[in-house]
Amino acid sequence: MRKRVLTIAGSDSSGGAGIQADLKTFHEHGVYGISSLTTVVAMDPTNGWAHNVFPMELHTVNEQLKTALSLNLDALKTGMLGSPDIIARAAGVIEETGIPAVIDPVMVCKGEDDVLHPENLESLKGTLVPKATITTPNLFEAAKLAGYRLIxxxxxxxxxxxxxxESGAQYVLIKAGKLVDETKATDLLYDGEQFHYLQTDNFDTNNVHGAGCSYSAAITAELANGKSVMEAVKSAKAFIASAVKEGFPLNDYVGPVYQKGTHKEEIEVSVTTK
Incomplete structure (x- = not known):
């Protein structure tokens, strides 16, 4: 039976990130994508692509989750959640199902100031991230979760x-970018005992919209397909590198990654453990 994977996340009206990116990525990995929408994000083409964020009511999210939870899920991921109540509900879904959970702790919209209110951050740190099979923060998000100003x-x-x-996440994957090596795209996977540095070539492009969502969605799909966390992350790393390489300008404001993953096999992922 085809694996069934849930994304609890926001909608990107431009199609590049959020549930749109998740569902495209799920499809590319041969799993069936199911969604529960938490937020709608629209971009204003008459005002420099300014982001307008429209959160869903908890009742609306719950009604969607009733549908999703009746479908025998194999894995789930979260993205932009928008309120402490929705964050708590997502944590509850993980407890209820016991399935692998990838927590992408989305805190900002591209080009926007921090859209995550302080109470949301505390809910992420105390309620949701501790339930993660793996959490996938970028440097900004990792700093917030760890109490740093910057990393x-x-x-x-x-x-x-x-x-x-130590907060409870089984694995932590920090997308470190060029922090470790200017010539490589580096991510750090920590399993509680060892640090695993995963690297691919760094592609000089601005077309990276939706990269984080697609990366975490690829990990989710690979976990549903039965891969170990390390296997899932390594495969997803190659997939997202290919997607970034194949990214394109959508308009004057944004360039999404291309989730087709056509050239995934051409991407070399090196892993160094310490």
Whole structure:
């Protein structure tokens, strides 16, 4: 039977990120995507692509989750959630189902100031991230979760991974970008004992909209397909590198990654463990 995977996340009206990116990525990995929408994000083409965020009511999210939870899910991921109540409900779904859960702790819209209110951050830290099979913050999000103002060194990167792991997440994947090596795209996977550095070539492009959503969705799909966390992350790393390489400008404001993953097999992912 085809695996069934849930995304609890926001909608990107431009189609590049959020549930749109998740569902495209699920499809590319041969799993059936199911969605529960938490937020609608629209972009104003008459005002420099300014983002307008429209959160869903908890009741609306709950009604969607009733549908999703009746469908025998194999894995789930979360993205933009929008309120402490919805964050708590997502944590409850993980407890109820016991399935692998990928927590992408989305805190900002591209080009926007921090859209995550302080109470939402505390809910993420205390309620949701501790339930994660794996959480996938970028450097900004990892700093917020670990209590840093910024992460500026490898030592701080590793310390942040430890702090987030100690909160309860089984695995922590921090998307470190060029922090470790200017010539490579580097991510740090921490399992509570060892640091695993995954690297691919760095592609010089601005067309990276939806990269984080697609990466975490690929991990989710691979976990549903029975891969270990390391196998899932390594496969997803190759997939997202290919998607970034094939990204394109959508308009004057945004360039999405292309989730087709056509050239995934051409991407070399090196793993260094310490």
């Amino acid at each position: 500026t060194s490898v030592e701080e990167l590793e310390d942040a991974a430890k702090i987030i792991h």
